[in-house]
Structures are given as structure tokens and as C-alpha cells.
Amino acid sequence: MTSLAQRLQRAKSSNDFRLIQLLEQELKQVEQEVPPLEPRSHWLTTIQNWLSRISSSKAELQVSQFVDSARDIWWYAFDPQTGHCVYADSEAELRLWIRDNYQGR
Numbered sequence: 001m002t003s004l005a006q007r008l009q010r011a012k013s014s015n016d017f018r019l020i021q022l023l024e025q026e027l028k029q030v031e032q033e034v035p036p037l038e039p040r041s042h043w044l045t046t047i048q049n050w051l052s053r054i055s056s057s058k059a060e061l062q063v064s065q066f067v068d069s070a071r072d073i074w075w076y077a078f079d080p081q082t083g084h085c086v087y088a089d090s091e092a093e094l095r096l097w098i099r100d101n102y103q104g105r
Contacts, residue, residue: 004030061102063094077102 004027011019062078075088079102086101088094 061098063098 004023008020008023008027011023059081062080064076065073066076067073075091075094076085077088077094077097078085082101084101086094086097088097
């Protein structure tokens with residue numbers, strides 16, 4: 001497509017109307033054969049993945065571990081049934097929250 005666009009641009013700049021006509025026909029054929037690709041940004045893919053995970057596990061406890069730039073580890077848990085969440089500085093703190101708020105239901 002890039003090469004075709006460049007050739008078309010050169011034909012237009014030199015006013016070669018016959019070549020312009022041929023290149024435009026070629027362009028129409030190429031467009032019919034190859035569907036245009038939709039650009040997908042990284043954030044859109046990330047959001048789609050996150051939404052699919054949530055929709056597939058609506059009732060399950062969601063737990064994530066994070067490491068920040070200072071290499072500190074912290075935890076996040078979310079209970080979709082109640083809407084409660086916790087940020088914990090340690091795995092032990094997270095386990096206590098799970099025991100007190102999630103288990104036994």
C-alpha cells in the first residue's frame with residue numbers, strides 16, 4: 001500500500017493521467033482484497049483483557065500482587081460480591097483480611 005501510494009503521488013505530481021487512472025484501479029483492487037487493520041493501542045488491549053477477566057470471574061475473590069519502583073511488595077484484594085477491597089503491606093495481612101471477610105461464605 002505504501003509503494004502504491006508513493007507511485008500514485010509521483011504520477012499526480014507529473015500529471016500522468018493515464019498512470020493515475022491505472023494506479024487508482026489497482027488501489028481499489030487492493031482495498032477489496034485486504035481489509036484495513038484496526039490499530040489497537042496497548043491500553044485498549046489491557047482494558048479488554050481486564051474486562052474479560054472480570055466478566056468471567058464475577059463471584060471470585062480477585063487478588064493481585066504489586067511491586068513498586070522501590071521494590072516494595074504490596075497486595076490488593078477485591079471481593080466482587082460485596083464490593084469490599086483491601087490494600088495490604090504483607091501476605092500475612094492479606095490472609096487475615098481474607099479469613100475475616102471472605103472465607104466461610
